[in-house]
Amino acid sequence: MKTFGKAILLVLPLSFATASLAQHRTFTVNPDASTVAFTLSASDHTVEGTFHVKGGSIDFDRTAGTISGSVVVAAGSGNSGNKSRDGKMSKDVLDAASFAEISFVPRSYQGTIAATGDSSIQVTGTFTLHGTQHELTVPMQLHFAGSTLTTRTHFSIPYVQWGLKDPSFMMFKVAKEVGIDLNLTGNVN
Numbered sequence: 001m002k003t004f005g006k007a008i009l010l011v012l013p014l015s016f017a018t019a020s021l022a023q024h025r026t027f028t029v030n031p032d033a034s035t036v037a038f039t040l041s042a043s044d045h046t047v048e049g050t051f052h053v054k055g056g057s058i059d060f061d062r063t064a065g066t067i068s069g070s071v072v073v074a075a076g077s078g079n080s081g082n083k084s085r086d087g088k089m090s091k092d093v094l095d096a097a098s099f100a101e102i103s104f105v106p107r108s109y110q111g112t113i114a115a116t117g118d119s120s121i122q123v124t125g126t127f128t129l130h131g132t133q134h135e136l137t138v139p140m141q142l143h144f145a146g147s148t149l150t151t152r153t154h155f156s157i158p159y160v161q162w163g164l165k166d167p168s169f170m171m172f173k174v175a176k177e178v179g180i181d182l183n184l185t186g187n188v189n
Helices: 002-023 083-093
Strands: 024-029 035-041 046-051 053-061 066-074 101-110 117-129 132-145 148-157 178-188
Touching: 024 066, 053 101, 053 178, 117 148
Parallel strands: none
Antiparallel strands: 024 053, 024 178, 035 046, 035 178, 053 066, 066 101, 101 117, 117 132, 132 148, 148 178
């Protein structure tokens, strides 16, 4: 009986330690399964396109409520289906030759992340565009399916207010904000 009691005293702290470690997770983004779509209203039509996700890794702890890491997008990868417009966006608006990456670094989140299934949280962090950091809070939907995590969010970037060039000219006018739909898929360890 004494041996059984000692064994329980040894196993019990280990089981709590294992459960605690299981709450710290790392989400590794799969760039090939992830997308960044943009929508920009213009005077006579809407411009839609995509950017390439270069990669990302996010560490989070469900019990401590902590989050860190980054998601990186290639600034020069904008593709709206019009090479001339895309070249102008890359060169004149985003200056991708000087600022090759757009990134988001999460610092905190509000809400509860479920161990499996769906969750809705608010993520606050630093969005770096054109070399300048901006505070941003975005709503995010999470879906866990085994070791796969899919995240979805929609938000707007006030790119002109943030100091980027307004591509409007003469009669062609565009909105001063661009809508972003970010869908990330990857593995969680």
